[in-house]
Amino acid sequence: MPLNQNQFLKYLQKNLSPKQKILIAISCGIDSTVLYDLINKSQFFDLKNIFYIFFDHQKRVEGKYEIEKFINYYGLNKKNTFIRKLKLGKKETSFQNKARAARYNYILKLSKILGTDEVFLGHHLDDLKESYFLRKIQSSNVLGLSNVFNEKFEKLNIHRPLVEYSKTQIKAYAGKNKLIWFEDRSNFELDYTRNKVRSYLSSNSKISQSIKKDMSNYQDMKFLVNFYSSYFERLSKKRFEIKVQEFKHLNNTLQMIAVQSLYYSLRFSLKKQPRNENINNFVDAVLGPNNKFRAKKSVFGGKIGFFGKKLCLNLT
Incomplete structure (x- = not known):
């Protein structure tokens, strides 16, 4: 052309x-x-x-x-x-x-x-x-x-x-x-x-x-960039509510993609992007068997804990 x-x-x-x-x-x-x-x-x-x-x-x-x-x-x-x-x-x-x-x-x-x-x-x-x-x-x-x-x-x-x-x-x-x-x-x-x-x-x-x-080969996958929005709701510039029940219904691969999508949306706010082990740590922090959330849990770029009755990711 x-x-x-x-x-x-x-x-x-x-x-x-x-x-x-x-x-x-x-x-x-x-x-x-x-x-x-x-x-x-x-x-x-x-x-x-x-x-x-x-x-x-x-x-x-x-x-x-x-x-x-x-x-x-x-x-x-x-x-x-x-x-x-x-x-x-x-x-x-x-x-x-x-x-x-x-x-x-x-x-x-x-x-x-x-x-x-x-x-x-x-x-x-x-x-x-x-x-x-x-x-x-x-x-x-x-x-x-x-x-x-x-x-x-x-x-x-x-x-x-x-x-x-x-x-x-x-x-x-x-x-x-x-x-x-x-x-x-x-x-x-x-x-x-x-x-x-x-x-x-x-x-x-x-x-x-x-x-x-x-x-x-990757062009048809552009829709994934906003995949996180169904599982993470932005409450403020540095706080996202984690929709735990919806997140639990995803298989592990889609949970990983949802978290990757969230971090990708924040790429201009973060100094670097997370590695796979960081993504796994995030998923485990939300769904892990010992997850009582009595204290905030550190994840890549912030901490997960309750804000009122809502489980949230708080960016640092």
């Missing part, structure tokens, strides 16, 4: 209304530049309803100047433009994961202020393959593999209209339309695991193709 204005407009017409407000995350790289250009040229939205968010990770001195140049070159409405500086340190081994969580959380906060639930990101097909491959080698569970790029983040609708297009197609569009963008040199540094994966996949086309086939 070709990447052009007609195809992009079809996506907008199918998924959004011209009267809606949208927020576009722009990195100044080629992907988000192409995304911006497609949205801008579509004339689908009223310009006053298009907002832009830039993140300055403060890892590169030139970063803030690139943002300024991008805004001025493309003539963005400065009243609708937001720049967020992130302070995450320069030597953190998990910098990319922490930066991603910080970006999503700020986008959520900003979206509430702007009154929009529609967020556009510039991820493409090659990004999807990289993320899938990373989760595969990290032994991610079925939830992680079936929902590599989520369409929801809390109440936000996450739009990735370029996800069906390769980097090659994006470069072709940028060249044809004579776009200007900035390359982030950190994308080529092999200090980060994702960059190593990107380098590996770009030089192994057969592996890249097999990943695309493998991904399709």
Whole structure:
């Protein structure tokens, strides 16, 4: 499928209304530049309803100047433009994961202020393959593999209209339309695991193709991401009621999936995801034979105990 204005407009017409407000995350790289250009040229939205968010990770001195140049070159409405500086340190081994969580959380906060639930990101097909491959080698569970790029983040609708297009197609569009963008040199540094994966996949086309086939095997399992909602009811930001009777009626496999689904929904709040032994410990804490709950029981990310008459998971 070709990447052009007609195809992009079809996506907008199918998924959004011209009267809606949208927020576009722009990195100044080629992907988000192409995304911006497609949205801008579509004339689908009223310009006053298009907002832009830039993140300055403060890892590169030139970063803030690139943002300024991008805004001025493309003539963005400065009243609708937001720049967020992130302070995450320069030597953190998990910098990319922490930066991603910080970006999503700020986008959520900003979206509430702007009154929009529609967020556009510039991820493409090659990004999807990289993320899938990373989760595969990290032994991610079925939830992680079936929902590599989520369409929801809390109440936000996450739009990735370029996800069906390769980097090659994006470069072709940028060249044809004579776009200007900035390359982030950190994308080529092999200090980060994702960059190593990107380098590996770009030089192994057969592996890249097999990943695309493998991904399709998990697509029908996306419904599992919200499986937990029938067995855990959110009472507050850090408290969930455990519906013990309903949970007991599940077989062990489904109990495991329900708990995995719950933790997966909290992935941006937790520093890491639980291992299988953590999931087993959670199930045992709820259903174990010696479970009197006279005292709270520690589980991954919190404790299980009674809140009034309700058995609850309290996150720490």
